[in-house]
Amino acid sequence: MKYTVLVVEDEYEQRRAVIERVNWEAAGFEVVGEAENGVEALDxxxxxEPDLILTDxxxxxxxxxxxxxxxxxLRPATQMVILSGYDSFEYAREAINYNIISYLLKPISSDELSRELFTIKKRMDEKLGSVIARPxxxxxxxxxxxxxxxxxxxxxxGSNExxxxxxxxxxxxxELGIIKENTKPHYCVLVSKFKNNGVSYTGKEHTDFLDAVLNKYFYAVSFTVYGRAVTIIVYDNEGDISSVLDLPLKEVVQTAKKCFCKPAQ
Structure with missing residues (x-):
């Protein structure tokens, strides 16, 4: 699977060097855009919709x-690579919280970056595989x-007699582990369906996918009912449900596009 990349670097020559001197295609990537600063990148x-952002x-x-x-x-499914001149534990520790898949120290040669990209590709494949290939x-x-x-x-x-x-x-x-003893959990039900090229289909691979993504955030279990995926979500905090679901559902939609959407023939 090929992944798309956005390169963010404020120094023009360094940015072009990263884009032009690295064999992105051989490593399984395609550069789809560049930005000279973070504000432009956010725009x-x-x-x-890059799968990977490489940024200074x-x-x-x-x-x-x-x-x-x-x-x-904005895009919890997007992974980040940080290029840094700081060999700082504090920076690296903070990076863990933000989907940063690799923290690279500058200066780094084109050959070194190319080799690291193969490692990054493997990690991204493993992350994606973990939500679409449940044994x-x-x-x-x-x-x-x-x-x-x-x-x-x-x-x-409502079928209990x-x-x-x-x-x-x-x-x-x-007993089943849906709720914990002596807690007062909150619940919600998510009903969804998967559609690609005008065809609607929801099967076991989709409910498995939903559980794999959502269980990173809270307890969730999904099953199919009348052609739709029904997910029961159990969460602890008392925040507004829209704020609770915002990040997880963004990741569901963004990752589903990568996993299930096939280009129209």
Whole structure:
């Protein structure tokens, strides 16, 4: 799979050197744009939708780390590579929070950057693979998932013949790991469907994908009902639901485009 790249560097000659002297295609990348500062980068990332942004850390107006922070809020599926002249643990530690997949020290030669790109490509493949290739060999996990679906689906559809006892429901939910003991969780239900080239289809690969992405943020379990994916989300904080879901749903949409959308024939 090929990934798209935006290069951000305030010094023109260095920016062109990075773009022109590195064999991006051989490493599995395509440079789709460039920006001379973080502000310009923020103006174009929604249009370009890059999979990867390579940025200098020291730039006018906003730094590379500040850019990474803002990109994280806008495009959580986009990965970042920081080029820095600072061999600083504090910078590297802060970088962990902002989808920074590689922190490279300058000066770095074209050959060194090319080699690092192969490593970055492998990491990105692994990240993407983790949400679209969930192994079926783990029988215990698959059985647990079936138990959760068997428990939740009748509640969702209202197909229980008798009114369920709330105490028993809470006990069963704790037993299945849906809620934790002595907590007061909040819940919401997300209904979605996957559509590509005008064709709507939602299958197990889509519900597995939703769970893989959303479980990075909170507990979520998905299943299909009448051609749609139904996801039950359990979260702890009492914030407004739109703020709770903003970042996770952005990542779902952005990653789904990469995983499932095929170009029209």
């Amino acid at each position: 174009i990332i929604e249009t370009l 850390i020291k730039m006018p107006m906003i730094s590379g780390l500040e850019l990474a922070k803002r990109v994280r809020e 079926e060999s783990d029988t215990e996990k698959q059985l647990h998932r079936m138990k959760i679906n068997t428990f939740l689906l009748p509640l969702m559809l 008798e009114q369920p006892d709330e105490t028993e429901l809470a006990r069963r939910a704790e």
